[in-house]
Amino acid sequence: MADWLWDHGGEGFAQAYRVDEVFLDAQSPYQRVRVIRTPMFGRMLILDDAVQTSEADEFCYHEMLAHPPLLTHPQPRRVLIIGGGDGGLLEEVLKHPVERVVMVEIDRLVVDATLRHIPEIPGRAFDDPRTELRIEDGFAYVRDCQERFDVALVDSTDPQGPSVPLFGEAFYGDLFRLLGDDGVLAVQSGSPLYQADLVSQVRRHLRTHFPVVRTLLTCVPSYPGVLWTFTLASKRADPLDLPPEAVDRRVAGMGLRYYTGLQHRAALNPPPFLRSVLEG
Ligand code: SAM
Numbered sequence: 001m002a003d004w005l006w007d008h009g010g011e012g013f014a015q016a017y018r019v020d021e022v023f024l025d026a027q028s029p030y031q032r033v034r035v036i037r038t039p040m041f042g043r044m045l046i047l048d049d050a051v052q053t054s055e056a057d058e059f060c061y062h063e064m065l066a067h068p069p070l071l072t073h074p075q076p077r078r079v080l081i082i083g084g085g086d087g088g089l090l091e092e093v094l095k096h097p098v099e100r101v102v103m104v105e106i107d108r109l110v111v112d113a114t115l116r117h118i119p120e121i122p123g124r125a126f127d128d129p130r131t132e133l134r135i136e137d138g139f140a141y142v143r144d145c146q147e148r149f150d151v152a153l154v155d156s157t158d159p160q161g162p163s164v165p166l167f168g169e170a171f172y173g174d175l176f177r178l179l180g181d182d183g184v185l186a187v188q189s190g191s192p193l194y195q196a197d198l199v200s201q202v203r204r205h206l207r208t209h210f211p212v213v214r215t216l217l218t219c220v221p222s223y224p225g226v227l228w229t230f231t232l233a234s235k236r237a238d239p240l241d242l243p244p245e246a247v248d249r250r251v252a253g254m255g256l257r258y259y260t261g262l263q264h265r266a267a268l269n270p271p272p273f274l275r276s277v278l279e280g
Contacts (some may be wrong), residue, residue: 002018002019002020003018003019004016004017004018004019005017005019005036005038005046005049005051006049007049007050007051007223007224008049008224009191009193009194009223009224009225010191010193010194010195010224010225011194013194013224013225014224015051015223015224015225017036017038017040017041017044017051017222018038018039018040019036019037019038020036020037020038020039021036021037022034022035022036022037023035023036023037023043023117024113024116024117026109026113028107028108028109028110029107030106030107030161030162031047031048031107031157031161032046032047032048032049033045033046033047033107033109033110033113034046034047035113035114035117035118038054040056040222041054041055041056041057041221041222042054042055042056043055043117043118044222045086045110045113045114045118045121047110047157048157048160048161050157050158051222051223051224052086052157053086053088053118053121053222054222055118055120055121056221056222057220057221057222058086058088058121059088059256059257059258060218060219060220060221060258061088061218061220061228062088062089062091062092063092063256063257063258063259064216064218064230064258064259064263064267065089065092065153065155065186065188065230066089066092066093066095066153067092067247067251067256067259068186068216068230068232068239068259068264068267069151069153069184069185069186069232069234069239070093070096070098070151070184071239071242071246071247071250071251071264072184072232072234072237072238072239072242073150073151073182073183073184073234073237074182074237075150076096076098076150076151076184077098077099077100077150078098078099078100078101078102078147078148078149078150078151079093079098079100079101079102079149079150079151079152079153080101080102080103080104080142080149080151080152080153080178081093081101081102081103081104081152081153081154081155082104082138082141082142082152082153082154082155082156082166083104083105083106083138083154083155083156083157083163083166083188084103084105084153084155085105085107085110085111085114086110086111086114086118086121086122087111087114087115087121087122087123087125087126088121088122089153089155090103090122090125090126090131091121091122091123091125093153094125094128094130094131095254098130099130100130100132101128101130101131101132102132102134102147102149103131103132103133103134104134104136104137104138104141104142105133105134105135105138106135106136106137106138106162107135107162108135111126111133111135137162138154138156138166139162139165139166139171142171142174142175142178143171143174145174145178147178148178148179148180149178149179149180149183150179150180150182150183150184151179151183151184151185151186152175152178152179152183152184152185152186153185153186153187154166154175154185154186154187154188155188156187156188158190158195158198159198166187167198167201167202167205168205169205169208172185172205172206172208172209172210172233173208173209176209176210176235179235180235181235181236182235182236182237183234183235183236184232184233184234184235184237185206185210185232185233185234186230186231186232186233187202187206187230187231187233188228188230189202189203189215189229189230189231190202190228190229191223191224191225191227191228191229192217192227192228192229192270192274192277192278193225193227194224194225196277199215199229199231199277199278200277200280202231203215203231203280206231206233209233210233210234210235211234211235211236212232212233212234212235212236212237212238212239213231213232213233213234214231214232214233214234214238214239214240214268215229215230215231215232215278215279216229216230216231216232216239216267216268217229217266217267217270217274217278218230218258218267227274229278239264239268240268242264243261244260244261244262244264244265245261246261247259247260247261247264248260248261
């Protein structure tokens with residue numbers, strides 16, 4: 001009888017994955033870290049009992065969290081990533097002509113597990129001379145940091161354990177302080193189907209500090225319910241003002257498989273049944 005992993009989305013709802021192989025099952029000081037192989041999504045990183053990323057569809061998530069904010073900023077050179085231990089987001093950011101990326105991940109085991117068992121996700125990103133990887137708490141780092149950034153990306157687990165403060169209004173206020181005058185922030189903001197309250201909370205907290213707040217709707221097939229959101233907050237430019245042809249021009253040659261100019265526009269124009277969650 002095969003083993004199955006159940007990722008529980010909302011009340012009475014889960015998505016199940018047949019486990020054909022277990023490469024790692026270890027407990028870090030922060031979470032249970034597993035790497036498994038599944039027939040549908042290939043190798044997957046699981047933290048506690050939640051799917052984080054998979055070799056089959058990691059590009060959907062990482063492209064849609066990285067490129068809309070990096071294109072909304074007029075000329076991003078210094079980027080901050082909080083979380084993102086699998087390195088997939090870092091790899092996307094480094095496709096842009098940025099000068100420096102500081103990545104603050106609390107759990108060394110997540111980095112090591114992905115590099116060892118799903119190296120295709122980070123590729124050579126951690127070896128890039130522009131990368132500075134810091135193994136520490138992103139909340140404390142942002143609170144105490146004096147460096148300025150153009151773009152900040154919060155690629156966190158859902159609010160539990162060490163990632164709870166990463167969804168707080170104080171954290172967003174500290175990020176606002178770190179960002180320059182054209183600063184742009186994007187955060188992982190959960191499912192519009194069974195985490196509507198979280199999406200609303202993130203939007204409310206971000207609106208306390210940022211004049212422009214836009215939630216983007218995207219698809220991550222390996223996530224329960226597939227639909228997912230990222231919320232972008234900007235001090236000045238509005239992602240809605242970015243024409244599809246300008247997006248296509250700036251990502252030409254990056255070999256992207258999800259993000260295009262029309263996807264940019266679609267992500268910012270949700271179907272009516274989701275409008276109250278994404279724009280409320
Ligand atoms: N890239 C992934 C995906 O495609 O879904 C997103 C998840 S990534 C693995 C989330 C990371 O956030 C984890 O590695 C976790 O250790 C990290 N994290 C949680 N709380 C943190 C904190 N306070 N500071 C820094 N990293 C944190």
